[in-house]
Amino acid sequence: MTDQISSFPSADDAVTLPITSRQIFRARQNLGVNLGGVFVREKWIFHLTFPGNTLFELEAVAKSVNDVGVDQTRRAMEKYWKDYISNDDWKWMQGQGVTGVRIPLGYWNIGGGKFVSGTKFESFSEIYRNSWNILKSHYIEPAAGHNIAICVDIHALPGGANGDASSGEKNGGSADFWSNQQYQDLMVQAMRFVAQDLLSYDNISSILLANEAVSMGSIDPETNYYVRAIKAIREIDTSIPIVISDAWSANQYVKWVQQQQGENNCAGLIIDEHCYRCFSQSDLAKSADQITNDLQSDLLSGLDNNGRGVDIMIGEWTCVLDGQTWARTGLDPNDYGSSRRAAYVAKFAQTQMGLFLQRAPASIYFWTYKFESGNGGEWDFKQQLNKSFTFPSVSVPTAGYFDVLFNQHYQAHVDYWHKANPNENYEHYRYEDGFKAAWNDYETFAKAGSRVGRTQAIKSARYRQHLKSRGVLRFLWEWDHGYNQALSEVTKYI
Template sequence: MFDKLKIKSKANSVASSSAPLTPGKPSREDIYRNRQNYGVNLGGCFVLEKWLFHSIFPEGANCEAEAVAKLVEENGEDEARTRLETHWTNFMSDDDWQWLEDHGVNSVRIPIGYWEIDGGRFTKHTKFEPFGHRVYANAWSIFKKLFVEKAGEHGISVLVDLHGLPGGANGSDHSGEHGGDGKAEFWHSSELQLLICEGLKFIVKDLLDYENICGIQIVNESEFADNPKHQKVYYGAAINLIREIDGNIPIIISDGWWPNQWAEWVQELQNHNNILGVVIDHHVYRCFSDSDKNKSPQQIIDQLPADVLTNISKNGHGVDFMVGEWSCVLDQSTWDKAEGGANHKRDELVIEYGNRQLNQFMERASYGSYFWTFKFESGNGGEWDLKTMTDKGAIKSPLPNRGVQVPDGNSYERAKEDANNQQKQSVDKNYDWNRFNDGFTMAWKDSEEFLRFNGSLIGRIEATKEERLRENSTERGTPKRPDEFESGYLAGLFQFRSIV
C-alpha cells in the first residue's frame, strides 16, 4: 500500500517542460533534441532477441533473463559477463557508424534493459537480481563509450529506449523477461514502477553532459489498456522525476496501440504556456494482424494514408509523434494474395511500400522514424534489414544532404510573399498580419539554424511552434488569436522545406 501511495504522489500534477529551444539562436543540443530523425534501431544488442542473435541463447532459453540465468548456471558469472561484453563491444564497428552517416541516418534508437542501468544497480527484487550487478557490471560504461560517444563523433543522436522493464511492459520476449502467465506484471507493481523511476533519474543525470542524447523513452510497447490508469500513474511519476533533473529533454511514451488516447492525455495537460515535452511513440507493422494477413500487398500500400496516425483529437494540435519501429515486412499470406502470384513484382512492391511509409511518417510523425533493425547474426534480415532495404531503394533518407546551402534573402522574401498570398484566401479583414509574419520569420530563422547543422530539419514542430508563440506573446502581448502566429510559423517552416 505504501508503494502505491508513493508512486501516485509522484504522479500528481504532471510537470511541464522548460523551453525546448533557446531564445533566438538554437544551440547544438537544442537541434539534437528537436530535429527530425531518420533513424534505425540497434535491436538485439543490449536487449537480446533470439531471432536476431541466436548463439547467445542456451537451449530452451527464449528471453534474456532465461538466457543469462542458464549461462551463469552452466559456465559461471565471469564467462557469462565475457560473452555479453564481447557481444556489445563487437556489435558496431567504425565502418558501421560511417555507413550510417554516409546514408543520412542521423539518429539511433538503442533498446536497453533496466538490468544494465549503472551496472545492474536497479535489479532488486527482479529476475536479474541474483547476477545482475556482476554480469552487467560494465554494461553502462560500454553503452556510453562505444555507443553514445561513437554516435556523437558522427553527428548521430541517441534515443535511449528503456525497452526492458521488470515484469514486462507487455507479454513478449523482447521485454527481456516474462511476467507470470505471459502477463505484463510491471503495470500492477508499484514497487517495480518506483524502482524504474529511480533508474530513469540515474540515466538522465548521468547523461546530462552528452549533447547528442535526443530523448529518453520510458517504456516500449506498453500493453493496450482501455482504461490506462496504471500507465498514467507511471508516466506522470517518470515525467516529474525526470523534469527535476532535465527540464526539457524529450520524454517518449508508448501509445499502447491507441495513439489518440495519449494525444488527448497530452492535450489535457498542456496549453500555450505549459508544454509537456512529451513525444508519443507509435509502431507501424503490417505483418502480424489477421486483418493485414487477409489483404494483398497493394491493398496495404493503398490504405496507408487511412491507417497511419489518423483520427487524432484536434488534428494533433500540440502533440508530437514518432514512429519508433517499422519495417518493409509483409506476411507470406499477404504475398500469396499479390496479383500475379507471391513473387510477381515483389521487389517493386517492397520499394513502393517502403517509400510510401516514409512519406506518411514525414507528414504525420515529424519527430521522426526508426527502422527495425540494423544487425543480424546470420546474413541479413531481408525486409527487416536497413542495409538491404537501402540497397534495394525501398528506403532512403528524406532529409537534406549534409552541407546543403541555406536559402538566401531573396528566397525568404519570395516565400513570405507566397505565404501571405495563400493565407489571404482564407482569412477575414481583421486578420493580424503582423502576428502571421512574426511566426513566418521565426520559423524561417529556426529552420536556417537547424539546416546549418548537418542538414537538420525541425522535427518537434508542435513543441517548437508553441515555444516561439510563448516568446512572441511575452514580447508583443498575448494575442487574441494564437492561430495567426501558429499559421505563420507553419507556413515559414514548410515554405523553407519546399526550397531545401
Template sequence: MQQAFSKLKLKSKASDAPDAAPAVESGKAPTTKQIYQARFNFGVNFGSCFVLEKWIFHDLFSETDGDTEFDAVSSLVKKIGVEETQKKFENHWNSYVTQDDWNWLAAHEVASIRLPIGYWDVDGGSFTGGYKFGPYKKVYANAWTTIKKFIEAAAAQKISVLIDIHAVPGGANDSGHSGEPNADGAFWSDDKAQNEIAKMAGWIANDLKGYDNIAGIEVVNEASFENNPKKQQRYYGACLTEIRKSDEQVPVVISDGWWPDQWVKWVQSEQGEGYLGVVVDDHVYRCFSDADKAKSPKQIIDDLNGDVLTNLNDSGAGVDFIVGEWSCVIDSQSWEKGGNRDEDVKQFGQTESKLFNVRAAGSYFWTFKFQSGNGGEWDFKTMFDKGDILPPPKPSKQPSEDELNQAATNAADSHQNYWKQQKTTIEPEVYKGGFVAAWKDADAFAKFNGSRIGRKEALKWAALQGLIKSKGGVKNTWEFSQGYDEGLKQFYSAAV
C-alpha cells in the first residue's frame, strides 16, 4: 500500500513539470547569478570529499576492507564510537581543500566545482530515516554547514558550485560510488526513496537560493542505462516540480544514463515551445568498455570527434549539455596496442577539451586531488600543468559597436542571398536580430571575469522570447536561431 501511494505521489509530481524562468531577462544586463548559471564552466570534481572513494582517499577506511562510504562510517563507529568518527569525517572535509588550493584553482582558470554529495550529507542527515545511513546521522550533523562554507570560499574566487546528488538510497547504478555496498540501482524500484530525494532536491534549492554562485543542482549521478527509462523520467519530473517551487531559474541537471540522444528527445518533448531549465550531463570515459579497450590510443583519439555529443535529435535544439565527468585515462589493454604515452595522452586530453569547449556548456574533470601523491591521468593538477587539458580561450578584447553593426549587416546579407537562391521566403531582420542578441549576450558575459556563454540554448530561448514579445510574434524562429549561433561564433572570433 505504501509503495503504491508513493508511486501515485511521484506520478502526480512528474505529470506537469513546470517551465523555468528565462535564463536572462531580455533587454537587461545579466545578473551575476545568471552569469554563474549560464556561462561555460571549465571545472573539476571534488571527488572523495563528501562521498568517499577508497582509491582516492583511503585514511577513513582503516577499519574495513570495504570501499564505500557506508563501509567506512559503519566500521569506524563500531571501532571508536560516533563522536570520534564524526571528528575524523569533519577533519577530512575541512582539510580537503585549502586556501592555497582555492587560489590555485582561480589562477588556473577554473570557473566551477562539481561537488558530489550523498543524501546523508544534507540538512544534518535529516533525509536518512529508514535508509542505510540512518543510524549514522550524527556523524553528518555538520556536513551541510561545511558544504556551505565551500560555496562561500568558491564565491570569493568567482568560482561556481554545481551541487551533485551523487549518492542516493540503494544506488542509482551498481557502482560503489553510490556510497552503499552491493548497490544495484535499487533506487529506481523504490518510489518512496525517489519521492524523498526529489523532496530533498527541493530543500537544497530553497536553502541555497540566496547564493549567487550555484551553477545548478544535479539530481542524480550516472543513472543506470534503460531502454525504456520511465522511472527516471518520473523522478526527473518530480525533481523539477519540487525545485521550481522555490527556485524558478536554477539549472536542473539530469544524468543521460549513457545515452545522450534519449534525453535530448525527452527534454524536447517535455518543454515543447517552452523551456524547462534542464541541463543533460554526459560522462566521457574511454577506459571502461570492452569496445574502448579493444582500440589503440590513436583509434580512441580519432573516434572522439564522431562520438562525443553527436547524432542528437534535431541537432540537440533547445537542450544544453555538460560533461560532468571525464579524464585522460586510457586502459592498459589499449596501451598494449602501441603508442607514445606522453604524446598520446596530451593529444587525447586536448582533443577532449576542444570538443567539450564547443559542444557542451561546461566540463568537469575527474578528479581534483588524491590523498597520496597524484593520480596521474586521473589527476587534474597533473594534467593541467602538463598542458594535457585546455580551458576555453577567454575573450581578450571588447569588439566595438561599429564592428557589431558591420558584422551583423554582412551576416544578414549573406543569409538573405543564400536563401534567395533557394527561392525561400525569409525574414532577414529576424536572422539579424538573433545575431545581434548573441553578440550582446556574449559581450555582457565577457565583462564578468572573461566569461564565455555556456548554456547557449537557454540564452537563445530567452532572447527569442524578448523578440517575440516586442514584435508580437515571429514566424521563422529558425532564422533567429541560426543568427544567434552565427553571432556567437563571430563575437568570439572578434574578441580573441
C-alpha cells in the first residue's frame, strides 16, 4: 500500500448517552430494498424509458434529446422520477418492517447536474437540473415521515467504477474512473456537496462512494480515492457512515480498514458486500442445494481477525438462481410456478438472510423494489418478502430477563477467574460495565423498533467512553468479555 493512505480521518462516536434519533437511523440495522432503475435507469427493470435500441442511461437520454428535444425529455424524466414511488409505497414498506432503502444515483444527479463538467453527461445537465430536489422532496422527506432511512448510493461515477450498464455510460466497457484524476477530483467535490446539502436530514443512514468497483489488481486506485472522498465528507459531517465497495473481495478491504483505523478505533466506514449466485460460471455449474449449502463457507468467511472492528452491509442480494442451476437441480428452468422451485428459493433466501444477520448486520438491501411489468419474479422484493424470506422481528427484553442473565453470567465470570488465580486483584466492575453497555444499547434500539446494525462502531464508541470514565488499567479485557457476553445473549432474545 502507498503512503498516501496512511492518514485516516476518524469519526465521531456512533452513539452517545443518550442515543439520539439521528444516531438510531445511522447505527440501526436498516432492513429493506434498493430502489433500482430510477435515477440510474436499467432497461431490464423499466424498459419503456429507453427509446429505440438504447441500453443505458447516456444512450437513452441522448436519443431522447435528439428525438423530442431537451424540454420534453426533461419533463418526461421528472414525471418518471416522481411517479416511480407514491405515499402508498412508503406506507406499504413501513407496514412490512422496512427500515431503510438504498437509492442508486448517478453523478449527473448530484446537485441537479452541478458535477458533470468534462464528462460524457456535460451536454445533458439540463435534463437533470431538478433531479436532486426531486430526490429530496419525493424520496428522502417522505421516507423520514415513515421512519425509513436512506442510503445515498452514488452508483454511477464518471468513466464508470465498472464497465456495466449500471455505470450509466457504457455496457461491457472499462472502469475508467479509477485511472482518471480529473474524474476523481470532480467526485471529491461532489461528495463534499452531498454531505453538506443533506446534513440537515436525520434519516440519511449512509453515503456510498462507489458501487461494485472492479478489481484493479491492487486496491490502491480505489483506496486512494476513498481516502480523499472520506476526508472531504468528514470536513462537513464527522458522524455520517461512509460506505465503500469491496470490489468483490471483502477481506482485502476488511484488512485495509483494520490497518487504517487501528485497534478499538472507528473511522465510521461500512464495507458493501453484494451477494449474487446466478452469474459466475462456478455457480452455474452447481445445483440449488449446492449453492445454498456452500453459502456457509463462501459468504464473508475467513475474514482477518474475524472482521473485528469493521462493519459490513449487504448492499444488494436476491433470490435468483440461473436456469442452468435449475436444470442441474432437476427442474424445468421455465416452470416458475413449481412448488419444488418455491421451496428451493425459500431455503436459499432464508439461508442467505441468516448469514447476513450474523456476518453483515449493518444493513441488508434486496435488489430490487419494483418492475415496469409489475412482477419481477425472484428479483422482485414485493413478490418475495414474506414468501421466500422475512425480516426478523424485534422484541424488547424485560428487566427481569436482564437481571437473571446478568447475575448468572457475572457470577460465572467472577467464579472462573477467582478459581484460576485467587490472588489476583481483578476489576470485575469492568465486566459489569461492558455487559450493561451492550444490553442497554440493544434495549434502546429495540424500543425504537429496530435492531443494532453497526455493532463494531457502537462497541468502539462504548469502549472509548468506558476508558474516559474508568481509565486505562490492566483488566480492560474484562469489559470486552462482558460486552461480548451481553451481545450474544441479547441478540438471541431480540
